[in-house]
Amino acid sequence: MKRRKVLLWLSKAAGGYFGAAAAGTIPQLLMINTVRLGEAQAQTGNDVPGLCPGEFCPTDGASGPCVTDTCATRDKCEPGDAGHTCYVSDTCDIDESGDCRGDACTVDSSGACSADTCATDNSGGCISDSCTSDKSGKCRSDVCVSDSSGDCSSDQCNEDKSGACAGDSCDADNSGNCSSDQCNEDRSGACRSDRCNIDKSAPCTGDVCVNDSSGDCIKDVCVVDNSGSCDTDLCRQDSGGPCSSDVCASDITPPSRADAGMSRALRWLYRVAMLLLALNLAPDDAFAATVIDASDAMFGTAPSFQTAQTITVPNPMGAFIRDCDGDGIDEADTNGDGNCAGDPKLLDYNGDGSRELPAGTPFSGTFQFRCVGVSSDIALVTTGPVALHSAGGAGIYGAVFAAGDFALTAIDKIDLKTSSWMADEGRTLTFRTGLAGVVDQAQHDYSETGLPNLSYAGACGATPGSGGQPIPSVSAWGLVFLLLVLSVVAWRWGGLRKVRAQH
Amino acid sequence: MPRVKTARMRGHFGGDGWPDGQWHLAEVHAFERLGRHILFDVSSMNCYETTPVVHAVVDAVRSKADGSAQLAGGRFPRHQIKQAVRQLQDRGILLPGAQSVPRARPKLAKRLGIRHLELMVTHACNMRCRYCYGSDDRDGWQEATHLYGARQAGMTWETARKGIDFLFQASGAQKDLSVIFFGGEPLVEFDLIVQVVAYVRDKERETGKQVGFSVSTNGIGLSQKVVDFLLAENISCQISIDGPPAMHDRNRVLATGQGSYDRVMLGVQRLIDKRPGRVPARVTVTAGQVDLPAVADHLMSLGFGSIHIEPVIGTAGALSLGNADLQQFETQTEHLAHYLVRRIKDGRIFNFSNLVRHVRQIRVVDQRLAHFCGAARTYVALAQDGAFYPCHRFVGMAEYRMGDLEQGFDDTLQRRILDLTVDDRPECRECWARYLCGGGCWKHSVDVHGDLARSDLESSCRLIRHQIECAMAINGALKVSDKELLSEAYERTAEPYRISEQGRQS
Incomplete structure (x- = not known):
């Protein structure tokens, strides 16, 4: 025992070497795959001497074969700071290298860059730059805050001043020769088919915008229409001057003859309908089912x-609008084949809060469906004559612009509550049902913002995408009850007025 | 291996520390890699970090020269030589007498039973990678049909359904199965994949089996819808990408001949955003383009969870790596090995799967591979025409056809491959790395020698052995907890079939 202690002391005194050697315990072989034996010799492992590859030494900016250097001013991959042999992802404040690619730098002056990401790009031959300010002369597909390049196409920038742009997506477009722009504010002079929040372009055609101030619009679909000479606009509010055939919830235009006539007719129809309803003086079929x-x-x-x-x-092909591929987005069976393939998705492509078919989608022909349901947040534009046949019921609550004759035929009930319809001149809108009963065209006092969201709940089930509830129809007994209540209210109200008059 | 401990068998040591009598070595491989001395005992599968004196002793015995004469030059003190010898004796590495009889070989487990199905859902592809082995005409790669040897591009639902039925039936009592979607570009047939997954889920409920899915894609088809589906169904997705834009675009081009990097990254970033650090990248390196650090650095910066780099070798003509390229590949692999060690000591993972796979494997001392992969034994590819092949690389090669869905599975090739263990193949049975390598890719053997039993010594074997050496040195440098971290990272990103295959082979 004493001998062991002496050996231990000696071992410590000699830094372990002598004692361990004397005891024969210096491990010459350390097992390093220990899982089975469970020895688990924790080896800290010394830092491996030798190479320190430049690739992974951030401080080794001057090494020979540089890759992904990080430097303050420019590349240091070659003697003389020329930097001409770098080719992979330089990260520097100023890049003056001649043949860089994929640079990420504050200022890029390199001549032959592609896919640069930089604050300012002065390079002459850029492609697909992402930068704050692009002054390059021959850019394509730039993504920048301000694009002054003269030769852009398909730019995505906050402000586009380029002269020959096409298909721009920008907040403000001042380009003179745009087409198919998508921007918040379009001031371009010769636009067509613009989709923007504010359109100030002069001779626009077929614009889809939230606010249209253009002077010469035709067939605009907008929320607010301030255009001066609109024709057949479909909008929520129309302030345009000499409009005709407008379909809008609120029309501030000076009434033309046609408008006045229509307004009078509508008001007359509304009053007659309400009178019939309130006094229950309708013919025998007043309590017949609304078909x-x-x-x-x-x-x-x-x-x-x-x-x-x-x-x-005879051959219905499923539902007209349904989430065919299960991705949560409705598709419209505009070719009527019952299959998902090629069916366009209904999305809010123009950002106006409603869903529509992709621009230019062909939609015409004769179709047979199990049912037809178009919820109130959908706007459909036909491109020719359309005849929809439903083997069940049909519910169209949204907006339809018919470029040709439009016919909806259903074996069961047709529901068109709150829908908006517009057609080219001379076109017809026809609704046929196999049921016998009443056509209800009553107008209630809905404000434009208070319109209910409706979705179709028919034989095909609810159409996804609209959380609204259908307006409940009034049953016969419900109507009797309502009339009783109204009579009591009217009698009480009349009585109160008399009492007040006496006082 | 019983330890030899008796004084008689240890022998008496002479004045230079060398034992008297005749000695021979067990089958060992001693080498220096990454600045570490490593000794691997092939019989016991024990791996040791050693000292220079142990290597000197091993060299002396192996050279059959007079040990005392070699070691007496004063290079090592007598007591160190004596300790080295004793420890080698204790571990059954230095054995008494001359080696006269052939060494006994362990009985290898031959695993059999299909449980991984590779569905070649299409041979169509939206890219025209210059090194694609799907091309049947390398010179005219851009116009080639890229159908392997097949005559049609797409797989029908009926074929896919029957393939799944086959997998469930052929797997017998095995519970954990996997389906790998391959191509062509498998996402071209996304609708079919959706249909297959739904069908498999039904079969899972019926049978109580579990199926892991994986897909190998070029990334172009990773739309939001596809990514959402992969996430919802927990489908492993490996991206083929070759590094920074300049390197990637050199070979991975669109049908138009333009580079595909920008197109690919749109979808890839979408997937990585949803699975940060869990998306594996597979890189192909061609001749004259060996820059592994640049590749690794770029892919890590993109957020990939693991990187596997595969060189083009064999018969790919000018694209195949030559000797200079292979040397560069090895040197750069060592750079990455150093980096891996440094990084994990900083508490970060660098999942370079070429090495991590072996680091993980070497940790477990009693695991011997009989074969390189499960092809034909546990894994089979179903081509679009309903024929079976060992894996996608063999599709269209008539002599490696393993029957079809109509005529039934032909197990002739399966039985042949089963019997071709590393101890049955002429080059492998002499190789120290055989139980860790498993014999290399069958297709490489066929490409180079036209014979499954042969090995591609010049390139494939060379690189695997080098990677195993690096992995052993890494094992020496890391703590147990570090190795566990690496192993976990590997499991997070490897395909389900690869994990189960490696975890169960013994």
Whole structure:
């Protein structure tokens, strides 16, 4: 025991070497795959001497074969700071190298860059630059805050001053020769088919914008229309001067004859409908089932309603609008083949808060569906005559612009509550049902912002994408109850007025 | 291996520390790599970090020269030689007498039973990579059909469904299965993939088995919809990408001949954003373009979870790595090995799977591979025409066809490959790395020698052995906890079939 202690002391005194050597315990072989034996010799491992490759030494900026240098001023990959042999992702404040690619720098003056990411790009031959300010002369597909390049195409920038742009996506477009722009504010002089929040371009055609101030619009679809000479606009509010055939919730235009006539007719229809409803003086079929419900619907062209028709739909192909591929986005079966392939998705492509087909989607022909449901946040534009046949019911609550004759035929009930309809001149809107009953065209006092969101809940099930509830129809007993209540209220109100008059 | 401890068997030591009598070595491989001396005992699979004196002793015995004469030059003190000898004796590495009889070989486990199905959902591709082995005409790669040897591009739903039925039936009692979607570019047939996954989920419920999915893609088809699906179904997704734009675009080009980097990155970034640090990258390196650090650095900066770099070797003509390229590949692999060690000591992971795979494997001392991969034994590829092959690389090669869905699975090739263990192949049975390598890729053997039993010594074997040496040195440099971290990182990003295959082979 004493001998062991002496050996231990000696071992410590000699830094372990002598004692361990004397005891024969210097490990010459340390097992390093220890899992099975469970020895788990924790080896700290010394730092490996030898190479320190430049690739992974941030401080080794002057090494020979540089890759991904980080430097303050310019490349240091070659003697003389020329930097001409670098080719991979230089990161520097100023890049003056001649043949760099994929640089990320504050200022890029390199001549042959591509896909640069920099604050200022002065390079002459850039492609696909991402920079704050692009002054390059021959850019393509630039993404920048301000683009002054003369030869851009498909730019995405906050402000585009380029002269020959096409397909720009920018906040403000001042370019003179744009087409198919998508921007918040479009001031370009010769735009066509613009999609923007504010359109100030003069001779626009077919614009889709939130606010249209253009002077010469035709067939605009907008929320607010301030255009001076609009024609057949479809908008929520129209302030345009000599408009005709506008379909809008709020029309501030000086009434033209046509408008005045239509307004009078609508008001008359509304009053008659309300009178019939309130006094229950309708003919015998007043309590008959409503088979076409067009209440609160707006028709720019007078529709034709046909009930009790003989209707057969021999080969229905599923639902017209449905989430066919299960991705949560509805598709429209605009080719009527019942398959998902090629069906366009209904999305808010123009950012106006409603869903629509992609611009230019062909939509015409004769179709047979199990059911047709178009919820209130969908706006459809046909491109020719359309005949929709439903083997069940149909519900269209959104907006339809018919470029040709439009016919909706359903074996079951047709529901058109709150829908908006517009058609080219001379085109017809026809609604046919196999049921016998009443066509309801009552107008209620909805404000534009208070319109309910409606989605179709028919044989095909609810159409996804709209969280609204359908307007409940009034049953016969419900109507009797309502009339009783109204009578009591009217009697009480009349009585109170008399009492006040006496005082 | 019983330890030899008796004084008689240790022998008496002479004045120079060398034992009297005749001695021979067990089958060992001693080498110096990454500044470390490593000794690997092939029989026991024990791996040691050693000292220069141990290596000197091993060299002396191996050279059959007079040990005392070699070691007496004063290079090492007598007591160190004596300790080295004793420890080699204790571990059954230095054995008494002359080696006269052939060494006994361990009985290798031959694993059999299909449980991984590779569905060649299409041979169509939206890219025209210059090194693609799908091309049947390398000179005219851009116009080539890229159908391997097949005559049609797409797989029908009926074929896919029957393939899945085959997998569930052929896997017998095995519970953990996997399906790998391959191509062509498999996402071209995304609708079919969705259909297959739904069908498999139904089969899982029926049978109680579990299926892991993986897909190898060029990344172009990674739309938000596809990414959401991969996430929802927990499908492992490996991206083929060759590094920074300039390197990537050199070989990975679109059908137009333009580089694909920008197109690819749109989808790749979408996936990485959802799976940060969990997306594996697979890199192909061609002749004259060996810059592994640049590749690794770039892919790590993009947020990939693991990087596997595969050189083009074999019969790919001018694209194949020559000797100078291979040397560069090895040198740069060592750079990355150093970097891996430094990084993990900083508490960060560098999942360079070429090395990490072996680091993980070497840690487990009693694991011997009989074969390199599960091809034909546990893994089979179903081509779009309903024929079976050992893996995607063999698709279209008539002599490696393993039956089809209509006529049934032909196990002739399966039985042949099963019997071709590393101890049965002429070059492998003499190689120290055989139980860690498993014999290398079958297709490389066929490409180079036209024979499954042969090995591609010049390139494939050389690189694997080098990587195993690096992995052993890394094992010496790391703490146990570091190795566990690495192993976990590897499991997070490797395909499900690879994990299960490696974890269960013994």
